[in-house]
Amino acid sequence: MDVGILAQQLFNGLMLGVIYAMIAVGFSLFFGVLDVIKFSHGDVVTVGAFSSLGAAGLAGGLVALPPVLALASGIAAAVAIGALAGVIIGRVLVLPLRHAPGVNVLLATLMAGTVLREAIRLGVPNGGNPKPFPALLPGGSIKAGSFSAGIDSVMILAAGLLLVLGTHLLITRTRFGLAIRAVAQDGEVARLSGIDFQTVVLGTFALGSALAAFAGCMLGLYYREINFNMGVLLGIIGFASAVVGGLGSMLGPIIGGFLFAGVQTLVVVALPVSSAYKDVIAFAAIIVLIAIFPTGLIAERRSERV
Amino acid sequence: MSSIPSPIPVLSPLRMQRHPRAVVVLTVALLFAGGGLMMHAESQIQVLGLLAAFLAMFAIADRTPLGQDVVAICGDYSGFANGVAFVCALGLIAVFRGEHYTLLMLATVALFSTACIALNLQLAFAGIANFAGAAFFVLGSYTAAVLTAYAGIPHLMILAVSGIVTGAIGVVLLLPVLRTRGHYAALVTIAFGLLLRSLLEVNDTLGGPQGMKIKGFSIFGLDFNRVSSVGPWDVSFYLPYAVLSICILAVAFTLIRRIERSWIGIALDTVRSDETAASVFGLSIARWKVVAFLIGNAVIGVAGAVYGMMNGFVTPNGSGLGDSLLMLSIIVLGGLGNFWGAVVAAMVILVIPEKLQAIQEFRLLIFALLVLGILLFRPSGILPRPIRDLSRFIGRPGADA
Numbered sequence: 001m002d003v004g005i006l007a008q009q010l011f012n013g014l015m016l017g018v019i020y021a022m023i024a025v026g027f028s029l030f031f032g033v034l035d036v037i038k039f040s041h042g043d044v045v046t047v048g049a050f051s052s053l054g055a056a057g058l059a060g061g062l063v064a065l066p067p068v069l070a071l072a073s074g075i076a077a078a079v080a081i082g083a084l085a086g087v088i089i090g091r092v093l094v095l096p097l098r099h100a101p102g103v104n105v106l107l108a109t110l111m112a113g114t115v116l117r118e119a120i121r122l123g124v125p126n127g128g129n130p131k132p133f134p135a136l137l138p139g140g141s142i143k144a145g146s147f148s149a150g151i152d153s154v155m156i157l158a159a160g161l162l163l164v165l166g167t168h169l170l171i172t173r174t175r176f177g178l179a180i181r182a183v184a185q186d187g188e189v190a191r192l193s194g195i196d197f198q199t200v201v202l203g204t205f206a207l208g209s210a211l212a213a214f215a216g217c218m219l220g221l222y223y224r225e226i227n228f229n230m231g232v233l234l235g236i237i238g239f240a241s242a243v244v245g246g247l248g249s250m251l252g253p254i255i256g257g258f259l260f261a262g263v264q265t266l267v268v269v270a271l272p273v274s275s276a277y278k279d280v281i282a283f284a285a286i287i288v289l290i291a292i293f294p295t296g297l298i299a300e301r302r303s304e305r306v
Numbered sequence: 307m308s309s310i311p312s313p314i315p316v317l318s319p320l321r322m323q324r325h326p327r328a329v330v331v332l333t334v335a336l337l338f339a340g341g342g343l344m345m346h347a348e349s350q351i352q353v354l355g356l357l358a359a360f361l362a363m364f365a366i367a368d369r370t371p372l373g374q375d376v377v378a379i380c381g382d383y384s385g386f387a388n389g390v391a392f393v394c395a396l397g398l399i400a401v402f403r404g405e406h407y408t409l410l411m412l413a414t415v416a417l418f419s420t421a422c423i424a425l426n427l428q429l430a431f432a433g434i435a436n437f438a439g440a441a442f443f444v445l446g447s448y449t450a451a452v453l454t455a456y457a458g459i460p461h462l463m464i465l466a467v468s469g470i471v472t473g474a475i476g477v478v479l480l481l482p483v484l485r486t487r488g489h490y491a492a493l494v495t496i497a498f499g500l501l502l503r504s505l506l507e508v509n510d511t512l513g514g515p516q517g518m519k520i521k522g523f524s525i526f527g528l529d530f531n532r533v534s535s536v537g538p539w540d541v542s543f544y545l546p547y548a549v550l551s552i553c554i555l556a557v558a559f560t561l562i563r564r565i566e567r568s569w570i571g572i573a574l575d576t577v578r579s580d581e582t583a584a585s586v587f588g589l590s591i592a593r594w595k596v597v598a599f600l601i602g603n604a605v606i607g608v609a610g611a612v613y614g615m616m617n618g619f620v621t622p623n624g625s626g627l628g629d630s631l632l633m634l635s636i637i638v639l640g641g642l643g644n645f646w647g648a649v650v651a652a653m654v655i656l657v658i659p660e661k662l663q664a665i666q667e668f669r670l671l672i673f674a675l676l677v678l679g680i681l682l683f684r685p686s687g688i689l690p691r692p693i694r695d696l697s698r699f700i701g702r703p704g705a706d707a
Contacts, residue, residue, distance in 0.1 A: 093678070096682060097682070101433075103429060103433060103435050104681050107681060110437070111674040111675075111677045112674075112678065114631055114670060114671070115674045122671065236496055239493055243490065279500065279501070279504040280501050283498070288482070290482045290493070290494060291485065294490075295486070
């Protein structure tokens, strides 16, 4: 195979990978601080995509701002509304149900996801159909032989990588990150040493959800089309990436996200005829990967408390 | 040693009264009359009135001593009450013998109740979250479709094969989960539901998005789709399907109730509530999870096969996550582990959106919000499953030998 096409596929894989990683990091954060799996996370991605579409459309259409400002307002809206959704779900559902059986939390977050999804479908005009997303990033492309990447895609990729790196630094280098890690290690002891448990948990929910919402905005910019039920698929892939990489670790979900995107890209490259079966193979891969790595590549160290 | 408490402790005048069975018959008959009216109701005002009446009855049963007595008597005579309920269901079918739509709805409620009782076995007893209930249901329909189209085997056997196929696929799906702890079953079942749906939509041999036609059920030379009269009465061809659905519900109900009351049920309860303790007592967690998942999915598959044959076609549409969540809403609304609760909730969730067209579009949203409210404020469901009380077996002669 020609190097250019290889590079092209590698680029596509990286692009997908960074988006998956951003979603997966959220799953890992929530699991770390509260030991819960928040299945509405995928729908927070959709919420981010739709709120950025709404804000950008409003800014670009009604007020006729230049694309840069429309983009900025879109991103700001996605991050703000996504974080808000995360905090509300955390405050109203996850914190009160923290001592309930695990299945209840699971069902509650899934139903919260359904509420978000249905609210978008019913609340947005013509929300049941795919929505075009405006092209807010500069056009043009970088060409080298048979390799070609749009400048917008490069910008999206760079932004995603920076954000993932930034989150990593936030967790490992700041006081807030220290508090998150303390709560993740042992919530009781963290509370005893003067950490405001609820603020840290809700802050984590805000952080993870804002990342997911930004990923939604990136997806809109990349595919130029968003859909009310795109979150289901992304949530599953994000969760699977976090599981494969190792729930509760920080590096795990990032590796998992890139690994997952790699598998998907490989499937498309290796079996070009069966692109209709792409989703089928992706889901089958999830099931097989769980069978192979039940505790993830970077296993969380934990012992059973009896 | 024999200190078995009397099954009817003396509490209040009504409980001592001399005809408890009459109370059971009256209560069950009243509930079924209400249910039948609900399915038959034409105007939205009637539906709303019946809904209000049901809510009032629920409040009376929950809050007043008389209501609590009636509930307790029905609980003491649960076997008898279930028998009366079966007769009442057949009675409803006889009353509505000529009405296609009412019978179709009755059969649909019965089949979904069957599936939800099976989901109860998985979620409420064994603690496995199956988020692909609708996918297994549709899988049962597709199995029936393929078998009726390509294989000349008796239809009763097709039902059995549908159950075996869905059960087997379920077990294969569960195998990876058995190596994990926690809620990976949820992820794997959601992934399976989405996988099945995309597979059915792109696969041309299974009809793609248009789905497949299914031949009607026939047994001992009686073709269900050609039935037009029984004796002197003209009847709808849905009548035999309604009878079949009620019978399947009764069989599934009895089977899973037996499982719950047996030592298998105790093993499942232990595995669900504390895996560590269960393995300390030598219970194989993997084995009991497989048993619950296998039986549950097989029952769902059989119900799906009958549903497909009744409708005459099957499409991938019903297999999505939304419909699986609707099934879970039914069992949460009915109360986790409560079978009659599941039947009542199935009726409410399936019939009311059909009757009140205004909420049809919003039904998923409404039910998701309802489930959220119940999980927050009444975590064990509207009609909670009573805690298993084995104390009366302790003093039984021979039990401690």
